[in-house]
Amino acid sequence: MVSTLSHIKEIERVALGGQASGRDTPVVQSWLRCVHDYQLDPASAQEAYIVPETTLKEHREQAEELIRIGRSGLETLFNQIAEQHYVLLLSDARGVTVDFMGDPTFDNQLRKAGLYLGSEWSESRAGTCAVGACIVSGEPVIIHQDDHFDTSHIGLTCTAAPIFDTLGDLTAVLDISQLRSPTAKASQQLALHLVAATARRIEFANLMARTRNDWVLRLSRSPDFLDVDPDAAIALDGAGRVTGLTHGGFNALARTMKLTGFSASDLIGEKIDSFFEMEIDDLPRFMRGKTGGERMLRAHDGAVFFASSLAPVVTSRQAGGILSKAQEPVPRALRDLSLGDPTMEAVQAKAAKLAGRDIAILIQGETGTGKEYLARALHDSRSDGGPFVAVNCAAIPEHLIESELFGYAPGAFTGAAPKGKTGLIEAASGGTLFLDEIGDMPLALQSRFLRVLSEGEVVPVGALKPRPVRFKLVSASHQPLQSLIDAGRFRADLFYRINAATLRLPPLKERQDFAALVDQILVRIGRDNAETYRLQPATLDALRRHDWPGNLRELTNTLKVAAALSDGGLIGPDCLPDDLQPDRLPHSAETSDADALRAALQACDNNISALARKLGVNRSTIHRRLNR
Template identity: 35%
Template sequence: MSDSALAVRHASRVLKAVRGELRTSLAPHVAKSWDRCLTEYGMVPDGARATAVLEPSQLRERQQRMGELLGVARAEMESLYEQISGSGYAVILADADATILHTITDPTLKREFRHAGLWLGALWDERHEGTNGIGTAVAEHAPVTVHRDEHFMGYNVTLSCSGAPILDARGGLLGVLDASSANSSDTRLIQRHTMALVTMSANLISRFHFLREFPDAYILRFHSRPEFVGLLHEALIAVAGDGTILAVNESAMAQLGHPDRSRLVGRPIESVFQFAFSTLQQRAANDPRTIWPIREVEHGRRFFALVRSREQAGARAADGGPRSATLISLGQEGGGRRHVGSDPSMLHNLNCAQQLFGKRVPILLQGATGTGKEAFARVLHNASAWAGKPFVAVNCGAIPESLIESELFGYTRGAFTDADRHGRPGKILQSSGGTLFLDEIGDMPLTLQTRLLRVIEEFEIVPLGGDQSITVDLHVISASHRDIRQMVQDGDFREDLYYRLNGITLQLPLLRERADRAELIETLLREESDDAAPVSIQPDALHALLNYHWPGNIRQLRNVLRTAAALCQDNTIRISNLPQELLDAAAKGVPAPPVARELPIALTPNAAESCCRTPLDTAEHAALLRELERNRWNITHTADALGVSRNTLYRKIRKHQIPLAE
């Protein structure tokens, strides 16, 4: 069927649907938009394309009007594009009038998107372009997906658009974030996934704006689940210096069950939650990083909260955009230290790690998933002399291989097409002065291992597209659930990088191997309780927990306890509140593997520090012996193989007391 025939057929369908002459399963937002376009705007669905575009000076004026938020949105757009790149989508930012202010597009698809009218300065409100992801999100004030023939105009039926509004603290529209494909063949499932990503990114931008909009207010941050406090879905309430509520975000209205802001704004905070305003002030002044339980007045429901003081306003959000403002959570703010516990092997690990990390010796953490490697790393950071500096975590296994280089090393202005015109610092540079945590280091591509080795050796970094090195102050902790030593032997990990990262290797024990399981259960239960209604546990339930094999380790334990605490009656966890797999194990009477209650090695009174110095020396000693043997103890050949001078090699041999044949 020709394009003109398709346009005629589409126009006929639209007209019949609006007039009620056609039974259709249109989404409500599409049906309402079609009706607006036809009856209110007088548009015809088979009209010719006539994209309206602002003059460059008008576009710049609108971009300037958005102010600081434009830069924040661009950073978040890059993150969103990284998640959907390669799928044929462009990421688009429009203002509250549906004017396109910024785009990130696959360079090979630029002509296609331009032909579709999706370019800077184009007006995509419904009056100009009919039903579409940007204009309909503006009209509906809600996230929408408009797929192919759901568009009103026939010339837009090849598009698929998912748009989400960016809202201010009072619910006003700041703009729209959109992901559009110019020639989509996506399934509805893929569309829902794209819509979820777009909505999340729009909410992050809105959240950042909220945190910056009230520099002189207290910000109460809360959620019904403690691990979500400080993250994307947390509720936010801005409180004035006299205790009056200034603004609430969408999540706060949803969690408190108030669909209308007017039921909250202007009221004293004490009329919403069961605490005095003075308590909020004291928490902000004395304990702003600790999560505390609160209860709302109307139904007595429990939440978990942090409060930001007026003096702290904007400090976190100013550190680098919306994602940097999401780094506060229970596991990241002191909760991790409690989870080190009193197990002898964990105390040994902590003792060694603290002594070495304070001397800039890199730490390699090995352990199964869920054993708390990142929490352990945060404990080390918080106990260090640079605790006030950034802790930057990078999951090397979660970043696509094509993006990890720019994520780690950053890039300069113009480094590649559609890059941020100001450039972007990488995670390594962001961590300078603080701690760089490289999680799942075993998943880093070999090609990038070479670059990372050079950075660690020289303490300098060159961003992509740049030619000037930047000095960095590095303190590195890496971690993996894989056996890095075995990967070295298999040729899957660079040996020289391994020895650079392995100042000391610490093995975090499985939960079932820890002697402090009861203490951990008590600690985690305390976090799921509040002072007014602590949760207890019956002996048979505790016995089942202590004897379970915990394949998911501490992460699984936390989830089990949280669910049991929510299900139990009278604040008492009984064995019936536990999941079936624990009940089955308890019924079979299968005990957990024996717990090692002794330190992994015997220590003399002053041996702890010396034991912590040996791994790096041991690694260097082993490397020297291996190369000497491989080169048949020829000093010249060994020095060449190691890339050092003969004098340096002799000095190392003497240091390690390696005897040379006479």
């Protein structure tokens, strides 16, 4: 065992850019995050933290279904490791231990070490540890003895593997730890294999429980355990689109398929024939009972796997036929957000599953992609209703944002209302609080808001007594929050609180339902103006060629102006802004060659209308080019 002093000096040397003493890369990266991102001091030892009972109850309630689904796998793993004095911890995505198995004889020692129910092992609180490093990296990891950042933990050895939900988001971490162990880190390789295999089986059980009415395609590199312990599994709807998968297992297969830079969650919404030489109608031939040769499946890159398919389990009947869960409609509020784009349909499916759960959601997307629309749709899809309170953190002046969010007591400051003011956080209690552009929340205020999330209560400015609040939190940002964390402008611990699940909205230029979106917006504009609007084909072509940096918001404003400039509801290219004008004139338009334009006009006997018809543009376009 290294001395405390030498351990502290090694971390300080690494933080200054020096070399570590044979440390694994995940350990070094975690040490650097602890020093630079979380401002933790290796010389300041912290006791293990056990969350309050009420907080633990909340975390366990949110993880209840996963605990139930994984219980059998956890018990099997614990029976394999108990004689070696390991304890087993299942932590949620925020690092709080929501299930625990250990020898009750050592309860006091385990609780003091933090190897206990309710312990919080987030990296920002506990420093480098297996659970925290696993949450950040999304990869299995061994943090052995003095790999730990905090000197109070350097006697422990901890091995953890991530558990992802069916949509590719990290939902839990499985950890097995010992109070004391052999010195060599290599002694934990078997522990790493066991914990990773159990995490994979829990992901598979979770997939089977949540997609009972989809096809499930199990994949393995060997036929021997294909039906009982596959390497990976993918759920498919009736159209052959991926609706869920076992994340860790498929990532391993993706490496075999050489899908570099590709994560398992990227598959959601994609057609299965994009990756494998098969179609949805081929699934029955992979069902159990077929020979091994008949169950071989080839990827497009030539990699060969063994496949086993499970047919949907039908659970409900309606007049006129059978309705499977996969065919049940997404809530109307969410359904209206897409008109056939596969990426948006995957977002809708994921949002529909998250809407009714008390899980903090972060919406990421470029400016104008519809983040507030999605937040409101999530709220409207909930059965418990309540208020929807939207706050744009970038729009409120910094000196007002604290009183706006937290409210204030009577007489809290000069100019305060005599009766005080209810803050927006408290106003959202019982409903949804939507914090748009949360990356612009002042750093000092982030600490106060973190306490609101931790304690479930808010203290107005100038007040002494806290007020209980409970709301569904939806946050949004067009900025990558990790870069703000790296720049010291956003707290990492708050990031992990608001980012239990992430929904990413695609930019408009990538959406495949562009034409349908244009039609939908024009219908809405026409309804407001009691008018019917139509696009000339050249107008739609011009709209398609634009990059739309302002996304849906820019498109809506452009169409509003174009509708106002149209004649009789027919929107021609000349109704569009100059930077969207299609260049349908001869080379004169591209080279500003006035002679070529004049020649074209003379060929039409100086008839501007005739030239406009010939070129497929409006007369006003010809006049504008002639004036130039």
